[in-house]
Amino acid sequence: MKKILLTGLILSALLGTGCNKKADPPCPANGGYSGPVQVIKNCTGTYIRYLGKDYRVCNEELLRYYADGSRATASFSPAGDCSNGDRYLCNMYYYYEETVNISCIR
Numbered sequence: 441m442k443k444i445l446l447t448g449l450i451l452s453a454l455l456g457t458g459c460n461k462k463a464d465p466p467c468p469a470n471g472g473y474s475g476p477v478q479v480i481k482n483c484t485g486t487y488i489r490y491l492g493k494d495y496r497v498c499n500e501e502l503l504r505y506y507a508d509g510s511r512a513t514a515s516f517s518p519a520g521d522c523s524n525g526d527r528y529l530c531n532m533y534y535y536y537e538e539t540v541n542i543s544c545i546r
Contacts (some may be wrong), residue, residue, distance in 0.1 A: 443517025472543070481508040483530030488514060488540070495540045498522040502542050515544040 452471060452543040462504035497503060498519045506512060519541040 472515065472540070474515040475513065477512055477514045479503055479506040479508065479512065480512050480534070480536060484532055484534040487534070487536055488516070488542070494536045495538060496522065496536045498539050498541050502545055513546045514542055516540040516542045
């Protein structure tokens with residue numbers, strides 16, 4: 441009886457300590473902005489909404505698996521002019537603050 445009780449305690453202790461998942465490290469703010477963002481996709485391009493302002497993403501291929509309206513944590517910095525130029529895929533103008541490059545997204 442003592443062996444069964446001792447074996448049960450050892451197994452429960454092993455199971456309780458073996459399931460610890462490490463949290464992802466936060467995105468570092470490399471000279472720019474960092475925090476929670478919302479992904480916005482429409483016919484004019486891909487944007488992120490950060491603190492109530494929208495920013496056009498130059499390296500939008502990083503967001504190809506994020507749906508419109510999804511939330512993430514990102515680190516990004518101003519990009520100047522995007523090399524892919526303006527896209528005229530629809531008859532719509534979308535106002536944004538500036539263009540940015542994403543350096544980290546989770």
